[in-house]
Amino acid sequence: MDTTCIRFALGAILLHLLLLSLPNLSIAEFIYSPHEIFSINCGSNSSLSTRDGRNWTADIKFLSENKDSVAAPALTPSTQEGPYTDARFSHSQFTYSFPVSTGPKFLRLFFYSTSYQNFHRSKAYFSVKAGPYTLFQDFNASLNADADDDPAQTDILFREYCINLKDGDRLNITFIPSKTSQHPDSYAFINGIEIVSMPPFLYYTNPDDVDISGWPQLVGLNTNPFPIENNFALETNYRLRVGDQQIPASQDTGMLRSWDVDNKYVTTQSVLSLDIGIGIKLTFTKIPNYTAPDTVYRSVRNMGSNGTINMGFNLTWQLPVDSGFTYLLRLHFCQLDPDMKNPGYQSFFIFVQDQLVEKWADILGWSDKQEGVPVVKQYVVFIPGNQQETLNLSLKMHPNPTSLAKDAQINAIELFKINNTTGNLAGPNPDSHPKTSEVLLPSSNKKSKGSTRTLTAAVAGTVSGVVMLSLSVAFFLTKRKKNMAVDEGSNKKGGTSRGGGSSSLPTNLCRKFSIAEIRAATNNFDELFVVGLGGFGNVYKGYIDDGSTRVAIKRLKADSRQGAQEFMNEIEMLSQLRHLHLVSLVGYCYESNEMILVYDFMDRGSLREHLYDTDKPSLSWKQRLQICIGVGRGLHYLHTGTKDVIIHRDVKSANILLDEKWVPKVSDFGLSRIGPTGISRTHVNTQVKGSIGYLDPEYYKRDRLTVKSDVYSFGVVLLEVLSGRQPLLHWEEKQRMSLVKWAKHCYEKGILSEIVDPELKGQIVPQCLRKFGEVALSCLLEDGTQRPSMKDIVGMLELVLQLQEGDVNGVMESGGDYEYGDDVFSSSHNSVHVSDYSKSTGLSTTRDGDRSYGSNDFVLIPDDVFSEIKDPNGR
Structure with a gap:
């Protein structure tokens, strides 16, 4: 054992003895002795002992990468005891390397955010990596210290991490200044580093634990x-x-x-x-x-x-x-x-x-x-x-x-x-x-974590989905870099420009409203017209065109996190995504320091409001099937009908809105993003976002997003439509908590009728129920590649509707109060087959790579039954 290890071992023993001698501390309370403790006083040539038993040692022997780092004392001495007298600084990357043993460790970083000689506190922008992990990214110590409200520890920042090291690893901690055009003189610094061994399964799970x-x-x-x-x-x-x-x-x-x-x-x-x-x-x-x-x-x-x-x-x-x-x-x-x-x-x-x-x-x-x-x-x-x-x-x-x-x-x-x-x-x-x-x-x-914004999630009634079309434009930001200049002027808010009407937003994409028109439409933003609110601001029911047209008006508040760039890109994206089954953007107002978006108003609210927890009349089974078909068409358009594949990422009944004729509209593109591009790309690696109960488990576990993630969520919606209940009910018995698990269990036992909404009893033809269950559960297969495309799903749902109406000899034409027009379907007839769910692992592949379901039962659905509508531009 080298002298360094002996010294740290002795230090651990001394710390143990010291802690045992502290007043008001019983032997029973001190029952774990770390086999490794590194307490490093960065930027100092001498050791420092503190009353908590720590012995802080000089850092120079642990610097493995050190191009131009310097040590400097704080210009304003800290009143806190600890490694805050000196610090290590550099305008270039520098690294500490520690010879630690295998197992989990506490890693602690100590910062005193003040000015040091030749280093002003506001210029400390840097990232920190520990092994394969990124702890900080473009971290600004002064902003974080200023946001801390603890008067007892002014300008003191502390972070603690748990990291598990493998055999033979050294723990390398790298500090990287964030050199950008905005921060050309940025530097990285650190006052103290501590590494302490912990028991192997204090916070980590023992994989060998039987219980x-x-x-x-x-x-x-x-x-x-x-x-x-x-x-x-x-x-x-x-x-x-x-x-x-x-x-x-x-x-x-x-x-x-x-x-x-x-x-x-x-x-x-x-x-x-x-x-x-x-x-x-x-x-x-x-x-x-x-x-x-x-x-x-x-x-x-x-x-x-x-x-x-x-x-x-x-x-x-x-x-x-x-x-x-x-x-x-x-x-x-x-x-x-x-x-x-x-x-x-x-x-x-x-x-x-x-x-x-x-x-x-x-x-x-x-x-x-x-x-x-x-x-x-x-x-x-x-x-x-x-x-x-x-x-x-x-x-x-x-x-x-x-x-x-x-x-x-x-x-x-x-x-x-x-x-x-x-x-x-x-x-x-x-x-x-x-x-x-x-x-x-x-x-x-909140200590050492910065300011916190209010999370306001409730958006009332009909426009709940409409008004949440917020930052969905982010996925177009990297794809579409059109030169939509905005005169930033001198009016700044939160780092983004809020114009005074001098922007060059293109009026050919959608209608441009004056602020006078918006004020007239909302009775000067009368609170009686508010139908929803969120982090972006209020949503108003408005009347335009001399009161002849109702609209939903979203008014961004002055301190919204959304800014000019997001506002412009949302206008561009929503103006180009026009489809009968997608909520439409009517126009915008960008004037008098206001950013306002105007959408179609959805009279009948969300699909969720008509399924459960509502006083509204229940939907008939035929209405539900027609709504599902419409939603499927909207999603199919997103997946295949635009220049880029668009993955919605938040398909759920609350984001399906219904107009006065019960025509469904997919809304809330806030989490949407561009899908995989290139022939070899099958998925997008991205952080998990979505709604609990609807998330594709393959996406949740592997962060691999595909269009089949939307298919899974749509499968959950189909079960909602059938059962009239939420995807997750924690007060239910274990077997029925998850709607997906309950439906799979009932289907396999041949008792799918047990999950049917009591409001639908006696309405569903048995053969229709069986085929609908097959469609829904095929969407919910664990392996995303085995799930059908939205194209096939719409075709199969059309078949389900035919079975319900007793017409299996021809293609159904829409009727009742759900109208598409005379030429909604084409006359070409390629087959889409429906299989038994139990045979879904033996799927065949169609020419475009999607899965087709093999059975000899029905061969009736036209290839493009879902892709063409009479008015492809919507409203």
Whole structure:
């Protein structure tokens, strides 16, 4: 063993002894001794000892790439104890390399964002990589420090990560200045680096564990476990205990973790009970004794009373996080109340992102009827978004009405961000001028993560889908670079221009409205005309053309994250995507510092509103089939009818709108993007986005997006139409929670009729039901390449409608109040076959590479029955 290793081993032993000698710290609380501890004082030639037992050593021996880095002291000394006296700086890339052993480690980075000699704090823009993982991307230390509201740690930034190292790896940490035309003098810096060994399965999942009940549970999609594999990197976002003061690193269980208090993030009334159960010895039979300090489990937050007063609200935490990432949420519980003598006496619901994850949370039951036994429950949740905004992850608890004690309680919360498939953990910088008025309580208290914007998701009634046509233009941004110049003038807002009517937006794409016309259409933006609202601003029902035409008017608020470029590209894209079954853009207004979009108004609201949780009249089976066929045509147009393949990525019943004639319109292109290009390309690698319950599992697991991802989502919609229920119902028995799983089970057992909406009883011809089930389940095959194309699906749904109407000898012509016109179908007849779902693995391939379903039952559907409509330009 070389002298360096001996020195670190001795350091670990000394730290162990020192921590044991600290006051108010019992031997039981310090029960893990890391075999490796590196505490590095960057930019310093001398060692530094701090009162928490750390011995910070000089960094020079660990620099493996060091072209022009320099060390400098802070011009303004920090009042905080730690590695903040000096820092390492460079305008070029530099790397630290550590000889660490195999296994999981804590990696901690310490920054003091102040000015140093020749280095102004505002110019620190840089990225940080640790092995294959990107921890920071174009990170600006001063923006992040300024967004922090903790007066006790002014300009101090701290980040903690969990990284698992393989055999023979060295841990290389590289700092890369972000050299751009906007920041030509950028530099990277670091004050302190710490690496601490952790137990192998503290946060990572043991793959050899026979009992998987303790594995993290995926929120929303299904009830399957989601193991935290050793190739994941985690970023600690929150480690919160219930109590009146922080637990410092010196009082952790040996791993130098700090436990903050949770009161900044609790948004509802609650009661704090401190130092409870002092006479009860904690027994660690469910989790290791190093999981958390004893003091974590002796402080409880609950709702305050066993009376019915608690039944009117949820005990709620709001935790600001970066959107577009998956998170590991760990909840700590310990029952120390002697009055809770029997399992079931106190039980409560747990909701994560408003999804029910525990219907019968019973701490005493989880701990085998033993008080003083800590337990941890883990959940994995995906927060959709574009990784450029901060949203709130919510945790809510509510008493189970059937339990005797009407209360809910918790001891601690940990939340970790999981890297995406590219190894990225980096989030956005906060805005340079965060506005407290935009922040939801308690988001303004978020530590070291920047400002948080309010997440407003509700959009009322009919225009709910229409008005969310927001940043879908992003996928055209890389494809279409037309020179649509805008006179930026001097009016800036959030880094984007908001014009005063002098833009060169092309009026040939759609109608240009004056601000006077818009004010007249909305009675000067009368609040009585508001029918929806969101992060973009209000949506109004308006009347144009002397009151003869109703429209939905989306008015971007001044502080919206959308700007001139997104506004222009949305106009260009939506103006060119014209189809009967896509919501149409009527026009825009870009005048008097206003950005306004005008859409067709959808009289009958969304398909979802007519299927469940509604007082609206139920749709007939024929209406439902006709709507499905129309939606299929719209999706087929997106996949094949434009210059570029367009993948919608958020197909669901809420995004299908109905006009006054019940004609369906696909809406909300906010997540859409260009599909694969080139003959050899079959998919697009991209981060997972979409809606829980509709996500293609192949896309979710592998980040591989194809048009067949839309097919899967459409299959879920078909089951919604058949069953009249949501895709996920967490209060249902396990077999019926997932509509997809329930439908597959019933189909295989020959009892598909059990899932049929009671409103449809007696309406569906048995043969029609069987074929409809085949179509829906063929869309839901695990292997995306085995799913049919939207072209084949529309053909098969046409056949289903023929079966319903008893006409299997010719092509159905639309009737009733769902009208296409006389020439909606062509006369050429190539075959599309329908197979039994049980035989779907033996599909044949058509000339265009899609799967065709083999059976001798029906050979009736024309090849282009779905592709031509009488008016291809829509309205």
